[in-house]
Amino acid sequence: MGEKSFKKGFLWGGATAANQIEGAYNEGGRGLANTDFLKYVAPNERRADEATFEQTYASLQEAKAHEDTYIFPKRWGNDFYHHYKEDIALMAEMGFSVFRMSISWSRIFPTGFEEKPNEEGLAFYDKVFDECHKYGIEPLVTMLHYDFPLAVCEKLNGFESRETIALFEKYVRTIVERYHKKVKYWLTFNEINMSLQSLSTCSGAMRDHSLKGLDEEQLTFEVVHNMLLASAKAVILVHEIAPEALAGNMVWKHVYYPKTVRPEDTLQQIFDMNLNYYFYDIQCKGVVPYYLDRYFEQKNIKRNYSPEDIETLKKGKADFLSFSYYMSNISEYQGEPMKFTGLLPDQSRNNPYLKMTDWGWSIDPVGLRIALNQLYTRYGLPIFIAEFGIGMYESMDSNHQIHDQGRIEFVEAHLKQIKEAIKDGVDVFGVTYWGWIDLVSSTTSEMTKRYGFVYVDADDYGKGTYNRYKKDSFYWYKHVIETNGSEI
Numbered sequence: 110m111g112e113k114s115f116k117k118g119f120l121w122g123g124a125t126a127a128n129q130i131e132g133a134y135n136e137g138g139r140g141l142a143n144t145d146f147l148k149y150v151a152p153n154e155r156r157a158d159e160a161t162f163e164q165t166y167a168s169l170q171e172a173k174a175h176e177d178t179y180i181f182p183k184r185w186g187n188d189f190y191h192h193y194k195e196d197i198a199l200m201a202e203m204g205f206s207v208f209r210m211s212i213s214w215s216r217i218f219p220t221g222f223e224e225k226p227n228e229e230g231l232a233f234y235d236k237v238f239d240e241c242h243k244y245g246i247e248p249l250v251t252m253l254h255y256d257f258p259l260a261v262c263e264k265l266n267g268f269e270s271r272e273t274i275a276l277f278e279k280y281v282r283t284i285v286e287r288y289h290k291k292v293k294y295w296l297t298f299n300e301i302n303m304s305l306q307s308l309s310t311c312s313g314a315m316r317d318h319s320l321k322g323l324d325e326e327q328l329t330f331e332v333v334h335n336m337l338l339a340s341a342k343a344v345i346l347v348h349e350i351a352p353e354a355l356a357g358n359m360v361w362k363h364v365y366y367p368k369t370v371r372p373e374d375t376l377q378q379i380f381d382m383n384l385n386y387y388f389y390d391i392q393c394k395g396v397v398p399y400y401l402d403r404y405f406e407q408k409n410i411k412r413n414y415s416p417e418d419i420e421t422l423k424k425g426k427a428d429f430l431s432f433s434y435y436m437s438n439i440s441e442y443q444g445e446p447m448k449f450t451g452l453l454p455d456q457s458r459n460n461p462y463l464k465m466t467d468w469g470w471s472i473d474p475v476g477l478r479i480a481l482n483q484l485y486t487r488y489g490l491p492i493f494i495a496e497f498g499i500g501m502y503e504s505m506d507s508n509h510q511i512h513d514q515g516r517i518e519f520v521e522a523h524l525k526q527i528k529e530a531i532k533d534g535v536d537v538f539g540v541t542y543w544g545w546i547d548l549v550s551s552t553t554s555e556m557t558k559r560y561g562f563v564y565v566d567a568d569d570y571g572k573g574t575y576n577r578y579k580k581d582s583f584y585w586y587k588h589v590i591e592t593n594g595s596e597i
């Protein structure tokens with residue numbers, strides 16, 4: 110038996126999300142989305158944790174009141190709506206066999222409440238999928254990547270309400286029926302566990318929880334449970350309507366290291382990991398695990414699953430699992446009752462063995478191998494790496510060249526660890542590098558937090574030609590794909 114490596118037919122590609130690339134927020138019959146009101150936050154105005162994508166109803170009202178003066182970069186994205194042909198040709202030139210993208214719910218149902226879908230919105234994605242297939246690129250489609258029809262947020266507070274589950278089901282049925290001949294791979298929600306970090310952006314629940322007299326954490330878990338249920342229902346719909354397609358989940362993968370060899374720190378690590386596994390266990394095994402029960406009791410958090418819901422979860426198991434991976438974190442025991450370590454960069458900063466990106470996210474390629482091994486040991490399901498990537502400040506020289514050696518090194522180091530994991534025996538069938546083309550950041554709404562192999566000439570204020578330029582990494586990644594990763 111030869112040495113294991115990227116298998117034949119390994120899916121190589123890049124990832125995006127509708128709200129970060131499409132733009133054209135008021136074209137093609139699209140309705141307003143919550144993400145249209147995420148304003149650009151200049152570096153000097155940012156909170157320490159950079160998670161500026163927290164958006165409450167109050168800040169939405171404020172954004173609405175200042176519509177003329179605030180900058181909302183997600184309204185323009187990188188203008189994929191008008192550049193999709195050119196962008197798909199660039200993907201084809203790099204040799205992509207898969208393109209991860211999402212559908213904007215408010216392009217299909219402008220407010221979420223319409224009886225009939227918006228044909229112009231549906232036709233747009235038909236054109237995108239056809240263009241992909243022209244080059245043999247398989248679309249991998251996320252049903253919901255943070256952008257809700259605004260009315261669903263304002264009227265129902267997103268997934269706080271079970272009515273939203275029904276609206277989401279209608280949307281899912283519509284897109285799966287329409288595209289079942291064109292889409293083989295579906296993901297339900299992007300990073301379903303990020304609701305724990307930002308309820309409003311990830312679950313559409315923007316209204317103040319105290320209005321309902323609810324503790325914020327209780328509301329968070331109610332929302333999480335509704336989303337898990339909606340995800341299971343979406344998987345069931347894919348299985349019914351498109352039995353030849355595969356439906357996967359998508360979770361922000363956490364890798365935690367105990368801060369010291371003190372036993373309590375490992376206890377904390379297990380506790381933190383369990384919060385991550387909770388989402389996979391429900392979505393991959395179809396069972397609600399026991400290990401958060403004690404935490405829920407201590408916090409007086411009630412589970413809202415009926416026996417029918419439990420049946421739905423059982424039936425709506427994912428066919429494969431996927432995740433995003435950006436950094437690792439550190440677990441430090443804080444005493445009883447136990448508290449969860451946060452989800453974003455704070456904890457990752459303190460690892461003396463790791464370097465950091467310009468945004469303070471730890472760079473930990475080995476953590477990716479750990480993640481793959483953890484998930485495959487636990488679930489034995491084929492794995493698709495839906496996101497990893499690095500944001501950098503960069504500019505073009507006078508010859509329109511961008512020498513992004515740092516990105517090449519970052520990607521190479523991560524691909525090496527994926528290869529190691531494959532040698533460890535993990536079944537990885539594809540990877541999509543996040544932000545293969547520069548796009549608007551989800552947390553800070555910056556265009557200048559650049560991820561791409563392709564540079565887009567636009568700044569944080571929507572100014573620029575929006576012309577595309579290939580960076581050095583473009584040619585490097587093309588070669589990786591040509592050689593199926595054999596030289597990594």
Ligand code: BGP
Binds near residue numbers: 129300433496549553
């Ligand atoms: C993930 C999201 C993406 C993407 C990425 C990078 O959590 O799924 O939408 O944006 O993070 O984050 P950022 O854009 O904040 O750099």
